[in-house]
Each structure stands twice: as C-alpha cells, then as structure tokens.
Amino acid sequence: xxxxxxxxxxxxxxxxxxxxxxxxxxxxxxxxxxxxxxxxxxxxxxxxxxxxxxxxxxxxxxxxxxxxxxxxxxxxxxxxxxxxxxxxxxxxxxxxxxxxxxxxxxxxxxxxxxxxxxxxxxxxxxxxxxxxxxxxxxxxxxxxxxxxxxxxxxxxxxxxxxxxxxxxxxxxxxxxxxxxxxxxxxxxxxxxxxxxxxxxxxxxxxxxxxxxxxxxxxxxxxxxxxxxxxxxxxxxxxxxxxxxxxxxxxxxxxxxxxxxxxxxxxxxxxxxxxxxxxxxxxxxxxxxxxxxxxxxxxxxxxxxxxxxxxxxxxxxxxxxxxxxxxxxxxxxxxxxxxxxxxxxxxxxxxxxxxxxxxxxxxxxxxxxxxxxxxxxxxxxxxxxxxxxxxxxxxxxxxxxxxxxxxxxxxxxxxxxxxxxxxxxxxxxxxxxxxxxxxxxxx
Amino acid sequence: xxxxxxxxxxxxxxxxxxxxxxxxxxxxxxxxxxxxxxxxxxxxxxxxxxxxxxxxxxxxxxxxxxxxxxxxxxxxxxxxxxxxxxxxxxxxxxxxxxxxxxxxxxxxxx
Numbered sequence: 001x002x003x004x005x006x007x008x009x010x011x012x013x014x015x016x017x018x019x020x021x022x023x024x025x026x027x028x029x030x031x032x033x034x035x036x037x038x039x040x041x042x043x044x045x046x047x048x049x050x051x052x053x054x055x056x057x058x059x060x061x062x063x064x065x066x067x068x069x070x071x072x073x074x075x076x077x078x079x080x081x082x083x084x085x086x087x088x089x090x091x092x093x094x095x096x097x098x099x100x101x102x103x104x105x106x107x108x109x110x111x112x113x114x115x116x117x118x119x120x121x122x123x124x125x126x127x128x129x130x131x132x133x134x135x136x137x138x139x140x141x142x143x144x145x146x147x148x149x150x151x152x153x154x155x156x157x158x159x160x161x162x163x164x165x166x167x168x169x170x171x172x173x174x175x176x177x178x179x180x181x182x183x184x185x186x187x188x189x190x191x192x193x194x195x196x197x198x199x200x201x202x203x204x205x206x207x208x209x210x211x212x213x214x215x216x217x218x219x220x221x222x223x224x225x226x227x228x229x230x231x232x233x234x235x236x237x238x239x240x241x242x243x244x245x246x247x248x249x250x251x252x253x254x255x256x257x258x259x260x261x262x263x264x265x266x267x268x269x270x271x272x273x274x275x276x277x278x279x280x281x282x283x284x285x286x287x288x289x290x291x292x293x294x295x296x297x298x299x300x301x302x303x304x305x306x307x308x309x310x311x312x313x314x315x316x317x318x319x320x321x322x323x324x325x326x327x328x329x330x331x332x333x334x335x336x337x338x339x340x341x342x343x344x345x346x347x348x349x350x351x352x353x354x355x356x357x358x359x360x361x362x363x364x365x366x367x368x369x370x371x372x373x374x375x376x377x378x379x380x381x382x383x384x385x386x387x388x389x390x391x392x393x394x395x396x397x398x399x400x401x402x403x404x405x406x407x408x409x410x411x412x413x414x415x416x417x418x419x420x421x422x423x424x425x426x427x428x429x430x431x432x433x434x435x436x437x438x439x440x441x442x
Numbered sequence: 443x444x445x446x447x448x449x450x451x452x453x454x455x456x457x458x459x460x461x462x463x464x465x466x467x468x469x470x471x472x473x474x475x476x477x478x479x480x481x482x483x484x485x486x487x488x489x490x491x492x493x494x495x496x497x498x499x500x501x502x503x504x505x506x507x508x509x510x511x512x513x514x515x516x517x518x519x520x521x522x523x524x525x526x527x528x529x530x531x532x533x534x535x536x537x538x539x540x541x542x543x544x545x546x547x548x549x550x551x552x
Contacts, residue, residue, distance in 0.1 A: 033531045034515045042532035045469035045501055045516045047509050054501040054508070054516070060472035404487060424480045 021058065079222050081185040083112070087144055087178055089119035101185065110136065110155065110168070118183070129157050136168055143172040143181050214238035215312040217261040217284050220332050228326045235322065236312040241265070241305040243377060247288060248299035256313040257289030263309030264370045266386060267301040267340075276302060277351070277388035279344045281363075283307075283370025286336040292316055293323055293333045306382065307371050346429050351388050354427040356397040359387050361426035364407065364416060374416045401425060462494045462544055463522040467513045470502045474533040478517035481534040489546055519543070 025046050029035060037043050044060040047053070056064070075082065076096045084093040091114050094102075102111040110133065112121045122137035132155050139151030151170040169184045211233050215221050221229060241247070241263045248254055250270055258265065265288045267280035279301060282288050288303050297316065314322070323329055350359055363386055367376060383394045398414070401407045406422045408415040416422060423430065466482055468475035479498065486494050501508040501516050511520065519530045521544055528543040541547075 029514055031514070031531075033529075037515065037532035040532065042474050042535075043515050043517070044472035044474045047501060047505055047514050047516075049509055049514075052506050052509060054469060054505040056469060056472065056502075060469060060474070063473045064470065420480075421483070424484070 025057075081187075083114075083118075083183050085118050085140070085144070085181045085183060087180065088117065089140060089144065089181075090117050091115065092180075098185070110157075125157075129155075132156065136170075140170050140181060140183075143170050144179050146172060146174075146179060148172070210238050211236045211312055214261055214310050215259060218259040218287075218312070219285050220287055220336055221259055221312075223332055224326070224328050228328050231326075232314070232322055232329070235314045235318045237314075239311055239313050241309060241311050243305055243308045245305040247303035247305065249302055250300060252299055253297055254289045254292060254299050254316055256315055257287055257292060257319045258303075258311045258313045259287050260284050260311040260370070261309060262307075262371060263305060263311055264307035264367055266304045266306045268304055268385060269301055276385045278363075278386045279347055280340050281343065281366050281370070282340070283367075285370070286340065287333070289316065289319070290333055290337050290340060292320055293330070293337060306378070306386070307367065307376065309371070350427060350429040354429065356387060356389050356393045357400045358425060358427035359429075360394070360397040361401060361406070361422050362430040363387060364414065365419070365422055365426055365430050368416055368419070374419075376414050377412055378414055379412050460493065460524055462490055462524070464494060464544070465497045465499060465511070465520045465522055467499045467501055467508050467511075467516045467518045467520070469516045470500055472516075475517045477533040477535065478519070481537075482519060482540070485534070485537055485540055489541065490544075521545070 025038060026035070028046060028048065029038065034043075041059065043057055045054045045056050048055055075093070078095055079097060081098040081101045082095045083091050083098045086092050091112050094114050099113075102113055110118065110121050110125070112118050118140065119137050122133040122140075125133040132153070136151075136153050136155065139148075139153060142148045143151050149172050152167060154165065154167050156165045166185050166187045169186070171182045171184075173180045173182060215233070215236060215238075221232065224232070236259070239258070241258070241260070247256075247258060247265065260283050262284065264281060264283045266278050267282065267288075268276040269279045270276045289299075291299065323333065350362065354362075360383070363383075364376075368374065380391045380394045380398075383398075384391045387394065387397075389397075398407070398409045401422070402409050404421065404425065406416070406418045406425055408417055464482075466478060468478060482496070486496065499508060499511075501513070508516070513520070515531060517531070517533055519534060519540070521528045524545070526545075528545070530540055530543045534540050
C-alpha cells in the first residue's frame with residue numbers, strides 16, 4: 001500500500017522525502033532485477049498497483065522539470081506579448097512581455113494579470129472599447145468551445161497621450177482533454193508610425209516595413225530593445241542570399257554585415273594546397289561580419305552561403321557607428337562573438353578527434369537548427385569542404401547514416417528522417433555547440 | 443497514447459528469419475527511458491535488422507495497461523515472442539543482457 005504516495009506522474013510535488021520514497025519503492029518492488037536497476041539509477045518510474053498510476057522517480061522528475069523550465073524560458077524570450085487562458089477564460093500563464101505591457105498600461109487594452117478573467121475584462125472595458133471587446137470575447141468563446149481554431153481581431157484602446165492599436169490573435173490548444181487558448185498581442189501602432197511618411201514618403205515607409213519583416217527571425221536583432229532596433233532598421237536592407245554565393249573572401253574588406261533570417265552561412269578557412277575547412281556556421285542566431293566589432297575590417301575567412309534564404313544587411317561603416325552608439329548591440333555582439341569562437345575551437349577538436357560520420361551528423365543538426373526545413377541541397381564537394389575530408393569520406397559517412405535510416409541522400413538533397421537518432425549518432429560536440437548557441441541567442 | 447514502431451521483415455528476407463516481438467515500457471521522455479529507446483533501437487538495427495517488431499508503451503499515459511502486463515518499473519523491455527517470454531529492466535545499456543533476453547547468441551557481440 002502507498003498511503004503517502006498516491007500521486008500520479010503528473011503531480012510530482014506530492015512526493016515526500018527521498019528516504020520515504022526509497023522505502024516505499026522497496027515495498028512495491030521486490031524483484032531482484034528491478035532492485036538492481038533501481039540501485040544502479042536506471043529506473044524512471046514505478047507503477048503503484050494501489051492507485052493504478054505511474055510515480056516518477058526524483059531524478060526523472062528533476063530532468064523533466066528542467067525541460068519544462070526550458071519551455072518557460074522560451075515562452076519568456078518571445079518578443080511578443082503572450083498569455084494562456086484556461087477553459088473559463090482565466091489567465092493561467094503570461095510571458096515577460098505581457099507582464100511588462102500590463103505594468104506599463106495599467107490594465108488598459110485588455111491587459112489582464114495572471115489569475116484574472118479575460119472574458120470579465122472584456123465586459124468591464126470603457127464605453128469606447130466596448131464593441132471591440134465584445135467581438136474579442138465572442139471570438140475567444142468560440143475558440144475555447146473548439147468551434148474555431150484561430151481568431152484574429154484588431155483592437156484600439158485609449159492610453160495616456162493617445163491611442164494604442166494592436167492585433168489580438170487567439171489560438172486554441174487542447175491539453176489533457178481540457179481546452180486552453182493562447183492570446184498573442186502585436187502592437188501595430190509602432191508599425192503604423194514606421195509607415196507614416198517622415199519626409200521621404202511612402203516608399204521609405206514600405207522599405208522599412210520590408211526590412212522589419214526580413215529581419216524579424218534574426219534572434220540577435222530580436223533581442224535588442226525596441227528603440228535601438230528601430231534605429232537600426234533605417235540602416236538595414238533586405239537581401240536574398242543564394243546557395244554558393246560568397247559574401248567575403250579571405251583578405252577582402254567586409255563591405256556589409258549580414259543578419260540571416262532563414263539562410264545559413266559557413267565560415268571557411270582556406271589553407272594553401274588544401275581543401276577549405278569550415279570553422280563556423282552562422283544562421284538566424286547571429287551575424288556575419290562580427291569581426292568589425294573588434295575594430296577589424298578585413299575578413300580572415302571565406303563566408304559562403306550554404307542555405308538559400310533571406311537576410312538583412314548593413315554597410316560596415318554604418319554598422320561600426322551603430323555598434324559604438326548602442327550598448328545593447330555591443331552586449332549582443334560580444335555574446336555572439338564568444339559563441340562563434342567556442343564553435344571554432346570546438347570544430348578544431350572535433351575535426352581532429354571525431355569520425356566523419358559523427359561529424360556529418362553534428363553538422364546536419366547544426367544546419368537544421370538554423371533553417372526552416374528538414375531538407376538541404378548539398379553536393380559531396382560542398383560537404384567535403386564543410387567537414388575537411390575527401391569526397392569519398394563524405395560518401396561513406398552519408399551512406400552509413402542512410403543505412404541507419406537517419407537521413408536520405410539523393411541527387412544532392414539530404415533529408416533528415418530521424419532527428420533524435422541523428423542526435424545519438426552525432427559527436428558530443430553538437431551538444432556543446434547547441435547549448436552555447438541557444439544561450440547566445442537569448 | 444501508445445507509440446507503435448513496427449518494422450516488418452523485408453520482402454526479400456530469408457524465410458528462416460524469426461521476427462522478435464518486443465514491448466518497451468517507458469515513462470514519457472524521462473532520461474533513462476530515452477536512453478533505453480536509443481539503446482534498443484541501436485541493438486535492433488545492428489543485430490536484428492528488419493526482423494523485429496517493437497511497441498513502445500508510455501506508462502504515464504497507460505499506467506493500467508503496464509500494470510495489467512505485470513510491469514512495475516520503467517524502463518522495462520519485454521520480449522513477447524518467440525517464447526520463452528523474458529524481460530530486461532533498466533536503460534538497456536548492457537547489450538549482452540539484452541541479447542540474452544532476446545534469445546540471441548552472445549557470440550554475436552563483437
């Protein structure tokens with residue numbers, strides 16, 4: 001029996017002390033093999049016959065709670081204002097941006113705190129907002145009732161000194177049989193201000209809007225405060241980078257810096273008489289041309305686009321000015337430069353100590369993180385440069401991963417079939433590089 | 443929800459190949475459960491090729507099914523057929539004991 005431990009796996013907080021837990025397990029589990037695995041720390045859960053539920057062991061709980069914390073951090077890192085409502089419309093979760101909005105606007109514009117009811121807030125708005133609030137409430141009810149998956153509405157509210165205009169997007173989610181709704185608020189007042197002619201007319205406004213769209217996915221830019229980001233927008237221009245395009249050659253002056261959105265750029269070092277070798281990979285987490293931040297204007301590497309997509313770029317001189325002017329940009333750049341250096345040092349060790357198959361798996365995963373697709377167009381020649389091996393080495397490694405059904409490689413197109421399996425096949429470097437990359441992008 | 447991963451024999455496989463049917467009980471994405479899945483898939487891919495069927499049962503979703511099958515802890519691997527039935531407890535990092543439970547000769551281990 002287990003009177004003190006009736007909790008199902010979903011409510012681990014009811015577990016008592018470790019000693020009591022161990023005693024309880026030894027009462028339930030008596031088999032030698034089970035106890036041996038328990039003593040070796042190889043168990044995750046015990047099934048309680050009394051309650052018919054699974055009880056997670058403390059180590060497994062801690063690990064799962066760790067991944068929950070990661071999800072919460074990701075929720076907080078979203079630049080938009082987001083909250084989650086339960087089936088009754090009560091706010092059960094908010095991200096930092098939502099809480100900042102509520103604090104700044106004093107509850108105006110449906111700024112509802114955790115524990116308060118969103119539907120009640122829609123009823124209690126002032127006369128000027130009533131019609132729009134009723135529309136939002138009706139849409140929310142339909143989403144919560146499962147009658148529609150998505151609802152969008154524009155909302156205007158009065159704030160000190162003017163009006164605030166934003167769009168509300170409400171999406172339904174189901175968890176454990178209960179309906180929830182995610183509410184995302186996007187402020188369109190700032191976008192409209194950006195569109196407003198400021199001396200040079202509509203063309204300038206639409207160019208800035210295009211830059212804002214093209215740069216939205218770059219996490220280095222997204223991490224900047226709104227005012228600093230807006231100032232940068234004026235100096236940025238959207239560009240499409242295509243597979244095989246060379247942005248810099250070694251020894252060449254860097255004319256532009258690039259902030260990738262959904263393209264990937266390889267940094268290759270070229271040693272006379274040998275193949276090029278990849279020393280860094282930059283995607284939407286960073287910037288190409290970060291050496292300018294160190295006061296250097298010449299590129300030591302070849303910057304080669306290896307995944308077609310969009311980016312925004314800025315002239316180097318302008319970038320250096322902005323870098324001097326903006327403390328937030330400096331901080332973001334220093335963090336990213338550190339990540340890039342770690343990647344380069346890691347690559348050096350990886351190229352020396354790990355087998356090509358594991359390196360190829362690591363490289364594919366790193367590329368996958370930075371691109372929106374599971375499919376890449378790559379030639380053997382290209383991959384040989386990335387990994388610093390001969391083409392035949394790439395053929396063997398790709399065939400081995402294909403035999404394990406982790407990838408499919410046909411006519412220069414690699415498709416990742418089993419991401420988890422590929423993570424197992426990759427060398428440990430991927431774990432180090434991935435974690436550091438994420439940290440830098442916060 | 444029970445996750446099913448089934449790999450049937452390839453059409454051209456020799457008729458003498460016996461399909462090993464297994465069931466792996468795991469607790470969601472807890473660390474030892476993930477290790478057990480990865481270890482078992484590596485073992486199956488290497489030693490059984492296509493000659494196996496594997497069902498993965500998440501006890502967080504289906505605790506009563508696991509209890510009905512006589513499973514008390516996870517990760518836990520049960521060989522269902524061919525008889526005799528056998529099981530291995532833990533994260534399946536000991537390839538030798540997994541091969542033994544699956545009825546494969548230890549000599550297969552390099």
